Amino acid sequence: MYLLVYVDDIILVSSSVAATYRLIVALSSDFAIKDLGKLHFFLMLEVWYPGDGLALSQQKYSLDLLRHAGMLECKTATTPMSSTETLSATDGTLLSADDATEYRSVVGGLQYLTITWPNVPYAVNCVCQYLRAPRDTHWSAVKHIMRYMFVPLSYMVFTFGSHPLACSQLLVMRIGLVTQMTGDQQGLCSFLWS
Incomplete structure (x- = not known):
């Protein structure tokens, strides 16, 4: 229980x-x-009940975040972060006060998506490190994460066995190309689901 x-x-x-x-x-x-x-919606999580399981999704929240950022018609990305670019506190130009506020708003919203997107936390953590003084390169990285979200959404399904703690899960996720990010994903999933 x-x-x-x-x-x-x-x-x-x-x-x-x-x-x-x-x-x-x-x-x-x-x-x-x-x-x-039965639970249907709670803290930006949509809940439904396929068979004998429980499925969680943040599709509505993801679409609302994309709408908020004006990216509903963006091209998709296959990974949450570019494998060739690195972020730095000094590269690029500082965002204006209004753009920095928008950056912080969108990045704050992305943090909630790490619940059902286990391959996004590394990328979100990277852009969170620059909340104090965001630059245009950081905003580009946020937009890349948002373009990745535009791909069909991830979900988790929990099926309960005879014992409340005996649960198995089906976790649908896309694995990124960045080696460090992939290693972090595997470690996180092993820690959470073992």
Whole structure:
């Protein structure tokens, strides 16, 4: 059984209906709670239930972020980061105050996408390092990440077995060409899913 508490919302995921019911009854004896049924949307995550599993997506949020950045009609990229360019704190020209604000807004939005895009965190981390004084080269890297997002979206599916902690997952992701990024992805996925 998994229990997530966020401010005044509780999400409960369990493979046992009886255990779920017992916990809801126990919580309702001390707190005023309301069972809203199956989860469909929570903190920029869309949830649906294929077969006996649980699938998470951020397609709506990704499209909203692309719309916010004015990139709904952009060309796609096959990797989240260019394999030939490196970022530096001194290369390029500083962004104007308005463009720097936009940069920070979009990069902040990209951080939420790392939940369902396990091959994006490295690239997002790279552009986050320049939030204080972003330059045009950093903005180009952000746009590259956004162009990568335009490719059909990643998702995770969790299938629960007989034990609540015995879960297997299907993780659909595109592997980038950057060796360091690929190594980080594999290490992250091994850490999270083993």
